[in-house]
Each structure stands twice: as C-alpha cells, then as structure tokens.
Amino acid sequence: MKDWRFWFNEQRGTxxxxxxxxxxxxxxxxxxxxxxxANVVQTAANKGVLLALVAMAQxxxxxTAGIDLSVGMVFILCNCLASYVIVGSPLMVAGxxxxxxxxxxxxxxxxxxxxxxxxxxxxxxxIASGAVFFGVALxxxxxxxxxxxxxxxxxxxxxxxxxxxIPASLIxxxxxxxxxxxxxxxxxxxxxxxxxxxxxxxxxxxxxPIRRAKFLAYVLSGVFASFAGLYLTFFTYSGExxxxxxxxxxxYSIAAVVLGGVSLFGGRGSAIGAIFGALAFRAIGDLxxxxxxxxxxxxxxxxxxxxxAVSVGSARLFQVRxxxxxxx
Amino acid sequence: xxxxxxxxxxxxxxxxxxxxxxxxxxxGCIVILLAIGSLYSPNFLSPEYLLQQLKxxxxxxxxxxxxxxxxLLGQIDLSVPWTVTLGAMMASAAVSWGxxxxxFAIPFGVLxxxxxxxxNGIGVAYLRIPSxxxxxxxxxxxxxxxxxxxxGFAPQDSASAAMKVLAAQSTFGxxxxxxxxxxxxxxxxxxxxxxxxxxxxxxxGNKEVAAYLSGVPTQRVVMIAFALCGGLAAFGGVLLAxxxxxxxxxxxxxxxxPAIAAVVLGGTSILGGRGSYLGTVAGVILITLLQSxxxxxxxxxxxxxxxxxxxxxxxxxxYGRSAKVSS
Numbered sequence: 001m002k003d004w005r006f007w008f009n010e011q012r013g014t015x016x017x018x019x020x021x022x023x024x025x026x027x028x029x030x031x032x033x034x035x036x037x038a039n040v041v042q043t044a045a046n047k048g049v050l051l052a053l054v055a056m057a058q059x060x061x062x063x064t065a066g067i068d069l070s071v072g073m074v075f076i077l078c079n080c081l082a083s084y085v086i087v088g089s090p091l092m093v094a095g096x097x098x099x100x101x102x103x104x105x106x107x108x109x110x111x112x113x114x115x116x117x118x119x120x121x122x123x124x125x126x127i128a129s130g131a132v133f134f135g136v137a138l139x140x141x142x143x144x145x146x147x148x149x150x151x152x153x154x155x156x157x158x159x160x161x162x163x164x165x166i167p168a169s170l171i172x173x174x175x176x177x178x179x180x181x182x183x184x185x186x187x188x189x190x191x192x193x194x195x196x197x198x199x200x201x202x203x204x205x206x207x208x209p210i211r212r213a214k215f216l217a218y219v220l221s222g223v224f225a226s227f228a229g230l231y232l233t234f235f236t237y238s239g240e241x242x243x244x245x246x247x248x249x250x251x252y253s254i255a256a257v258v259l260g261g262v263s264l265f266g267g268r269g270s271a272i273g274a275i276f277g278a279l280a281f282r283a284i285g286d287l288x289x290x291x292x293x294x295x296x297x298x299x300x301x302x303x304x305x306x307x308x309a310v311s312v313g314s315a316r317l318f319q320v321r322x323x324x325x326x327x328x
Numbered sequence: 329x330x331x332x333x334x335x336x337x338x339x340x341x342x343x344x345x346x347x348x349x350x351x352x353x354x355x356g357c358i359v360i361l362l363a364i365g366s367l368y369s370p371n372f373l374s375p376e377y378l379l380q381q382l383k384x385x386x387x388x389x390x391x392x393x394x395x396x397x398x399x400l401l402g403q404i405d406l407s408v409p410w411t412v413t414l415g416a417m418m419a420s421a422a423v424s425w426g427x428x429x430x431x432f433a434i435p436f437g438v439l440x441x442x443x444x445x446x447x448n449g450i451g452v453a454y455l456r457i458p459s460x461x462x463x464x465x466x467x468x469x470x471x472x473x474x475x476x477x478x479x480g481f482a483p484q485d486s487a488s489a490a491m492k493v494l495a496a497q498s499t500f501g502x503x504x505x506x507x508x509x510x511x512x513x514x515x516x517x518x519x520x521x522x523x524x525x526x527x528x529x530x531x532x533g534n535k536e537v538a539a540y541l542s543g544v545p546t547q548r549v550v551m552i553a554f555a556l557c558g559g560l561a562a563f564g565g566v567l568l569a570x571x572x573x574x575x576x577x578x579x580x581x582x583x584x585x586p587a588i589a590a591v592v593l594g595g596t597s598i599l600g601g602r603g604s605y606l607g608t609v610a611g612v613i614l615i616t617l618l619q620s621x622x623x624x625x626x627x628x629x630x631x632x633x634x635x636x637x638x639x640x641x642x643x644x645x646x647y648g649r650s651a652k653v654s655s
Contacts, residue, residue, distance in 0.1 A: 067460070114641060119649040121598045123404070127585050128640035135633030142630070244581070251406070251464055264458045296479060300472025307465040310457055317456060326456060327537035327546075 013261015014273035020259065020309075021276045024283035031290040038165050044279075044286065045167035046159055046235065050228050052173055052278040054249050055256035056181070057224035059274040060217040062257055065197045065266025066115065066122035068218070070130030071225050072250030074107045076241060077137040078229025083239025084140065086230075087149045097154075101226045107133055108222020112215045130246070137241040146238035155234035169231070173275060176227065181271045184220065189213040197266025256281045259309055281306075350595025350647045354610035357643060358617060365621045372621075379503060385616035386509035387495075387564050387571070388586055389609065393516050394445075394560030395587040396608045397553045400520075400533045402600025403459035405554065407448060408561045408587060410470035412580030415441045415562025416569035417474055420485040433488040437566040438559050444470055445558020449551030459554075474577075483575055491570030505567060512560070517605045529553060533600030589640050590615050595647065 008015075025044070029036045054075055061068040078100050085096030107129075114125045158168050184190045192213035195203035203210055228249075233239060254264075260277025262269025284305045288298045320326060365372035391408060398405045419437030422429040429436075444466060451462035477483075487495075495505050520526035528549045531539035540546045564583070569575045594611030596603025618639060622632040 114645075118641070118645050119652065120641070120644050121650065124588065124592050124598055124644060125641065127588060128637045128644070131585070131633045131637030131640070133637075135630045135635075135637065138630035138633060139628075142628075244578075247581070251467075254460065254464060258461050264460060296476050297472070299475045300469065303465060303468030303470075303472040306468055307462075310461045310465050311451070311455060324537060324540075327540060 010268075011270075013263075013269050014276070015261075017260040017273045017276035017280060021280040021283060024280055024287060028283055028286045028290055038161060038167075042161055042167040042169075044282070045170045047286070048279040048282040049169040049173060050231055050235075051249070051252055051256055051282055052275045053176075053224050053228035053231060054253040055260065055274040055278040056176070056271045057221045057228065058253040058257050059260075059262050059269065059271045060193070060221040060224070061122065062262050062264060063193050063197045063266055063269065064214050064217050065200070066214075066217075067254070067264070068111065068126050068221055069123060069250055070107070070111060070126040070133055071221060071253055072246035072248070073130040073133040073137065074104055074222055074225035075228045075232070075249055076243075076246040077107065077133045077140075078104050078226040079232045080137045080141040080239040080241050082230050082233035083146045083150070083237075086154065086233060087147050087151050090153075093151050093154050097230060100230055101223055104222040104224075104226025104229065105219050106222070107225070108219040109215070111222070112218035115218065116211055116214050130250075134241065134243055134246060137246075141239045141241045144238060144240035144242075150237055152237060155237065158231070159234050172227075172231075176224070177272060177275070180220070180223075184216075185270070189216045193217050194267050197263075197268070199267075252281060253278075255306055255310075348595060348604060348607065350593075351604060351607045351610055353643070353647055354594055354607060354614055358610065358614050361614070361617045361621060365617075365624070368621075368625060375501075379498075379501065379506065381613070381616050381620055382506045382509075383498075383503035384620070385612050386503070386505040387568050388583060388590060388616060389509040389612045390512050390567065391561050391564035391583050392587045392590045392608055392612050393512055393605075394557035394564075396516075396591045396594075396596055396603065396605065397529065397560075398459070398557045399588070399591050399596055399598060400529050400600055400603055401550055401553055402533045402536075403452060403550070403554075404588070404598075405445075405448060405463045405557050405561075406460060406584065407444060407463040407467035407470060407558070409578070409580035409584045410467050410474060411441050411444050411558050411561040412565035412568065412583055413575065413578060414444060414470050414474055415565030416575035416579060417478065417483055417485075417565075418562075419491060419566045420483060420487055420569050420575045421477070423488045424485045430488050430490075434490060434494075434563075434566055437569075438563050441562020441565070442555050442559040444562070445555040446551065448558060449554030452554060453547040453550035478577070481577075486574045487569045487572075491566055492573070493570075495567040495570030505571070508567065512563075513605060513609065520605060525549060525552070530601055533597075533602070535601075586615050586619075593640065593643055599650075 029040065032040055034040050054071055057071050058068055081103055082096065082100045085099050086093055087096065111126055111129055114120055114129060115122050118125065158172060160168050162168050162171055188209065189212060192203060192208040192210060195206070195208055196210055196213060200210065256278035257274050258264065258277070259280055260269065260273035260275070262274055284302055285298065288301050293301060362372060371377050391412065395405060395408065415437040418440040419433045422433040422436040448459070448463050448466050451457045452459045493504065494508060497504055520529065528539060528544045528546070531542065531544055532546050532549060536546055565580060568579060590611035591608050592598055592611070593614055594603065594607025594609070596607060618636065622635060627635070
C-alpha cells in the first residue's frame, strides 16, 4: 500500500466525522434565517466548544481502551471552583486559571492511580471517583452562584470574536490541538497510548512505557475537562454543582467520541475527530431547531439520529466472510 | 465446563478455597456497617428497621438482577434509567384506559421494558454495536418517547391498586416488595445455575467465540439477556411507581450507578463470566445500608457522595483487582 492509503485508512474515522459535521452544519446554515454570518458561527461554536473539550478529554482515556465516566464530574467540579477563583486583577485571574487546571490534572491523576496502581477496571473506578468529585463540587457550591467580584474580562475575551469574525472559542480549540494534542500524539507517550489501546500485552512485551503513558492520558483527560469547566464558567459567570449536567456531559462525550471515529476498543481515532464528533452532535440539536420541530419531540429525534449514527458502523458486517470474525 | 465436573471440583477442594472471597467480604462489610450504625443508634438492629431497608433495597435488587445478567455477558446496559421511568409511566398510563388497563398495567409496563431491551439486544448481538453505545442511544430514545408522551411534565396518571399492593403494603410485617425480590432472585438463581441458558450466559461472558464454537446460539442468548434486563428494569420502575403512587420524570436516574456498583461489589467481574447472585444480593444490601446510614447520620449530601465513592473504591481494592499485565 502507498503511504497516502495508510494515512487515509488511519484518518478514516476523523474524515467521516468531518463530513457528517459539514453536511449537518451546511443544512443548518442554509436553513437559518440569518444565513452564514459571523454571529451564527459564533453561537454554534460557543455551543459546541464545551462538548468538544469534554469529548477530547474522553478521547485520551478511550484511546487506552479505558473509559472515563467521571469526566463530566471533573468538568462540574472545575466549574464550581472557577466560580470562586476567577476574580480580581489579571494576575489573580491567571493564578485562578492555573489552580483550576491543576485541580483537573489532580482529578485525572487520582483516576490514573486507581486504574494503574489499584488495577481496577476504569469503568467502575471512574463511576466511584466521579461520585467523590461531585461531592467536592457540592461542598464548594451547595447552591448555584458566583463570586460578586467575578472578573468577566477574560470570559468575554474567550467567548467573543477575534477581529470581529473568528469565534475565540474555535481559536482556543485549535490552540489546544496544536499545543497539546499534536505534540502528545507525536511523543513516545502518545504512541504508547495507541499501542496500549491496541494490545496492552504487546505494548508491554515491546518495552513501551505503559504506566507513564496511561498516567499521562488520564492526567490530560482531567486537564481538558478543566478547560471545559473554565469555559462553562466563562459562559455562565457562575458555578453550579448539577449532577444531571455532569452525567449528561459524560454520556454525550461518549456519543461524540464515537461519532468522531474513536474506537471504544482503544487504539484508533484522534482528538480532532472527537471535536468534529462533538460539533456534529451539537448540530443535530440545531437542525431540529431550524426545522421548527416541536420542542417536545426534539429529544426523541436527537435519540433517533444518535441511534442511526451508531448503527452505521455495523455496515462492516456485510464485509464479514467468516462468521468467527463477528466475535473478534 | 459441565455441571457435574464443576460440582465435583467444588466438593474436592478444602472449605477454605470454596469460600467466595468477594461475597464474604461484602457480607462482612454489611456486618461492620450495621455495627457502626448500632453504635450511633440501637434502632439499627431492630427488625423493623432491617425490614424497611430490605424493602427499599428490593427495588434496587430487582433492577440489579437484570444488570447482573448483562454484566455476566461482559456487556453493560446504560439504558436502565429511562427504561425504569418508561416502565413506571407506561404502567401508570395503562391504568387511565379503564378497567382492562387496570388489570394489564403491570404486564404492559414490563412488556414495554422488554421491547426496549430487545432493541438493545438486537443492536449488541446482531449488529455488533458496543453495548455501551447502543444502550446509551436507546436511553436517549426512551427519554425522547417519554418526554413526548408526557409533555415534559410529571404525568397525572396514578399507579394501579395492584402496583400499590405489590410495592407499598405488607403482610404480617413482611413488605410485599421484599417477597417480590425473593421470587425474582430465586428465579434468577435457578436460571443462572440450573438451565442451559444460564450456562450459556457464563460461557459467553468468558469467551463468546468459544461458546459459539461449542454450539451455543450466542446471538440469541445475548438478545434474550438484554430483553430480560429491560423487562426487569421496567418491573423495578413499576414497583417504584406503586411505592410512590405515581411515575415521575427521570425517577430512574438514581438507579443506574447503584445497580452497577451493587453487581460489581458483589464480586461479579465487569469483564463478564464470573459472579454469583448471592454476591449481588450482598451488594444491593450493602449499598442500601450505606445510603441509609449516611442519611440517618445527617451527613450533608456532599459528604455522602464522597464517602459513597471512597467506600466503593476501597472495597473494590480489597478484592476487585485484575491481574497484572505480564507476557
């Protein structure tokens, strides 16, 4: 096979997610009364950025063939913390942002310790650790609210438009891809994460740094969840310990990751695909809005679209020649 | 692995190895919890309190039974929250159709749950979609159906008389809900240990391809297991509606994680193929007691969440660890 075919094969999921997103967003913009304007794009970007960040967080763990069911709770915890610490002078705000990101990293490290050292299955370990993170969030913010001295300058800058055209949230997403995802993907740890996801035993036998890579994956997952928590605070100027919100984001992040072509069995896909998966998932809701479907029926249509989207993957069954391959 | 060799192997081993470590640990933790509770208030050891806990636990027990079936296969069912709600709402809705609806309320609710479970099962068994995703999507569809059905408000229909008798009343001090759980549990134990279906469930959980090559109709077994899980979740919802008098939006949300936690704390491997129903019973009682004691001690909600999570992780670290990766 030629190089480009290898590349295409590896990026197929990401490209498919991109195509789904373009089609959906195209439909949305064509049917939107205002058309393709900077404001429409900004609204769509701001709606999508939260899920995109949480989906990226989920991607790191899913690539190792694990799953992080606490990602929504880390997101909520960071939102509650940010509503206290994003205050005062620019220097204090910077310190606050750092504190929130560090908190996310610590949450990820806790998950990593339980999964790597404790050798528990990620699915149960993160369910339990999610309860702990939510408890801490509830302790910080028993009632929704914000600090009266909340500093909104940074919030407005990161949710507005740059040069009056490009949504700042999209630039932030692009920056995380260029500054964090791509260097990670090209590092030894990044490659090991893919190897662990494909076959942990093979990665072990090849002498790859399994523990370090898994640890980094969980920590980065926490960091991205904290970015999402910061962004939620930037939108709402307040913090709320809502279990429903956390669970919704956890579940949607799995959906977005799958739409984005990341295999739940690990080792396949990319965070870029997850971003488009998240944006496409959000576009489903927007589509229902512009087609003026009764809001009561929206959850049903959203569910049905999701059901159809996840069934598309079973098209591979038509290629199966040996029934034993079904169980692979 | 045939029935007789397994039994012979069990009998020939010394008693020390026959003890199921997770089940013993879980029951040990129950005793410790009760001891802590009784230090706080002597009422904890009264039969009334214990029966009350069993009654509250019975709803979780019925739901966890279905979840255990699916986890034994090495799969998971994330559609439980809205299947529970759907069962409750459909059963209550049937009541408003008149006398016939009153009679068929419970079977109708359970049948709706089985239908949801069948969609999950077909997706997992025949379309080979990972269970985590298809059940997530089906959960969203079930939620959409119920929001469209109720208009997004709490439905006005109330539970039927039979549902109330089954869930809220008691005979000679024994709550009917506990009896229902005992019946469901006995059927589950019989099915898992004495039928080919049960053997097939364990076989598939260990290695699906091996079960298939041994002549087990694996796809049908997986589909039926998911349908049973859906039916049991809906039945749990029917009971909850009978207990509360009516169905409510998102009443099932509080049951997904406790159901998974109860099954796993009882020693059932999340990867499938290993686990006993006795362990699930222990897990359900453990979680119910833990929640009850934390609320009796008037610990704030945040503290309850933290302790709840820490206890689950701590217990799993005692016996739920997987093998170290080597070669």
